[in-house]
Amino acid sequence: MCVPDSEEVSEGREILGGGFASGNLHSPMEFSPDAQNESWEKDAILDPVPLRNSFPLDSIGEDAVVSDRKQGSMNNFLPALRSGEWSDIGARSDMEDTHICVEDLAMNFGCKKIGEEAISLYGVFDGHGGKGAAQFVRDQLPRVIVEDADFPLELEKVVARSFMKTDAAFANSCSLESALSSGTTALTAMIFGRSLLVANAGDCRAVLSRRGVAIEMSKDHRPCCMNERMRIESLGGYIDDGYLNGMLGVTRALGDWHIEGLKEGEKGGPLSAEPELKLLTLTKEDEFLIIGSDGLWDVFRSENAVDFVRRRLQEHNNVKLCCTEIVDEAKKRGAIDNLTVVIVCFHLEPPPSITVQRTRVRRSISAEGLQNLKFLLEG
Template sequence: MENSENNSSVNSFPLESVHEDTVTMERKQNHFTNFFPTLRSGEWSDIGKRPYMEDTHVCISNLAMKFGSKLLSGEEAVSFYGVFDGHGGKCAANFVRDHLPRVIVEDADFPLELEKVVTRSFIETDAAFLKSCPLEPSGTTALTAMIFGRSLLVANAGDCRAVLSRRGAAVELSKDHKPCCKIERIRVESLGGYVDDDYLNGQLGVTRALGDWHLEGMKEMGGRGGPLSAEPELKLVTLTNEDEFLIIGSDGIWDVFSSQNAVDFSRRRLQEHNDLKLCCREIVGEAKKRGSRDNLTVVMVSFHLEPPPNVVVQKAKVHRSISAQGLQNIRCLLEG
C-alpha cells in the first residue's frame, strides 16, 4: 500500500460492482468448501431372534496407523467403518472383517487411488478366504465406509445399507443387491445364473457376497466370473456442512426401517442426548420392537460435535381459488 495516494491517479481502476446474489453465492460456497468433518462414531449389535449371531462390524479411526503404515506428508488420515452380515455361519464375516482393512492398507496404491484399491481389495479378500478356508460353507455381505478429509467412499457388496442424513433428508449411498433388483437380475442372467422365487440360483437371497465358494455354479476364481459377485459398487461423495451423520446397518435394520424413517428416528434421539452409541442401541431396540427377525447391527458416524439442528420445513404456499360456479352459488345464497 506504499505511495497509494501518489499513484492513485495512475493505477486507479473502477470498482467492480458487487451484487447481493454474488455475495450470497460466495457465502454458500464458503459454507461448503470450508467445512471439515469432526468424526465421532458409535455402534451396537444384537442377535435378535436368530439362534446364532452372524453379523459383525469394525470401526477404525486411523486405518494406516492401525496396521503400521506411514502416510506421506500431506496425505489425509483414512477412517474405516464396516458392517458384515454373514450367512451359513460367521466364519466368512469374521475373516473379511479382519483381513479386508489390512489388504486395503497394504495395496501399493493406498491411499492415493482408493476407489481402485477398495475394489481390488474386496476381490483379493474373497480369493484369500477360498485359499484359507476352502471347505468353509459360509459367506458374507460387506459394506464399508472410508472417510478421508471431506471425502466419503462407500463400497457395498450385498444388502447392508448406508444412508446419509443431509439436513434431515435421507440420501442412500448404496443399493441393496437382491435378486429382485432388475439391474442385478440382468447381470446375473448374463453370467449364466437365474432367479428362482427371489433367490439367486434358488439358493441365496443376495446377488453379491464374499465367500460362498462351496455353492456350485456361483463363482469362478477371482469372484467376478460367476453370477455371485464379490465386486462392490462404489459411491463417492464430498461432505458439506449440511451432512450430519451416516448410518450403516445390516439388513435386519432395513427390514423394519425405511431410510428416511431411520434418519428421522436418529435425529430425534441425537437431539435428546447426542450420544451415538446410545442412539445405535435405541435403533436396534426399536427394530426388535417392530418385529425384525434377523441379526441386527448398526454403526453411526457423525460429522459434527453438535447434535443435528432443528430443520424448519418450508411449506408450499397454497393459493386457494373458487370456481365460477361456486361464486354463483354464494351469490344466490346471499340474494335469497
C-alpha cells in the same frame, strides 16, 4: 421380500461433489506390516484380480471436479468424526453379523504416514451359513486395502480390488479348512478429509442424513433388482422364487465358494464379490451416516431411520446410546434377524431443528405405521 425404499430425495438435488479435496494424497508412504496377523494365504492376496462385473454407482466427471474447485473457497468444512456401534443377535440362534470402526486405518494396520490426515474406516458384515466369512473379511479386508500399492492415491480402485482379493484369499482358507465355508455381505465407508467413499456388496445399507433428508449411499443387491438380474443371467445364473440360483437371497457377497455354480466360470459366476461404489464430498449440511445390516432395514425405511436418529441425537447427542436405541426399536417393530448398526456423526453438536420438506404424495398413515400394521396383520 423387496420393500420399496423411503421417499425419494427431491429432484435436482446435487449430492456429488468433486474427488478427494485434499492435496495430501501424494504424500510419501512407508509400510511396516504386522507379521503376526498374516495367518491367511498372502500369495493369493497379491495376485491381480480383474474387476469385470460392474461399474461404480457414480463416477466423478470433469465438470464435478471443476465445480468442487470453484466452491473450495466457500466450503471450509472438515468433519469432526464421532462414531458409535451396537449389535444384537435378535431372534436368531447364532450371531453372524460383525462390524469394524477404525479411526486411523493406516496407523492401525502398520502404515506410517508423513503429513497426512487420517483415513477412517467403518464397516458392517452380515454373514450367512456361518460366521467364518464375516469374521475373515472384517479382519483381513482393512489390511488388504492398506497394503495395496495404490493406497491411498487411488482409493476407489484400491477398495474395489481389495474386496476381490479378500474374497480370493477366503477361498484359499476354505480349501484348507472346510469349516470356514460360508458367505458374507460387506459394506464399508471410508472418510478422508471431506470425502466419503462407500463400497457395498450385498444388502447392508448406508444412509446419509443431509439436513434431515435421507440420501442412500448404497443400493441393496437382491434378486428383485433388475440390473442385478440382467448381470446374473448374462453370466449363466438365474433367479428362482426370489433367490439367486434358488439358493441365496443376495446377488453379491464374499465367500460362498462351497456352493456349486455361484462363482465358477471364465467371466466369473453370478454371485459377485465386486462392490459398487459411491463417492461424495461432505458439506456442513451433512449430519451423520447410518450403516446397518439388512435386519435393521427390514423394519426401517431410510427416511424413517434418519428421522429416528436425528430425534435421539437432539435429545442426548450420544452416538453410542443412539445405536442401542435404534436396535431396540427395530426389535420392538418385529425384527427377527441379527441387527448391527454403526452411526458416524460429522459434527460435535446435535443436528439442528429444521422442517424437512417431504414428498408431494399425501399419506394418511406414516411409513412407520404401515410397517407396524403389516406386522399385526401377519401375526
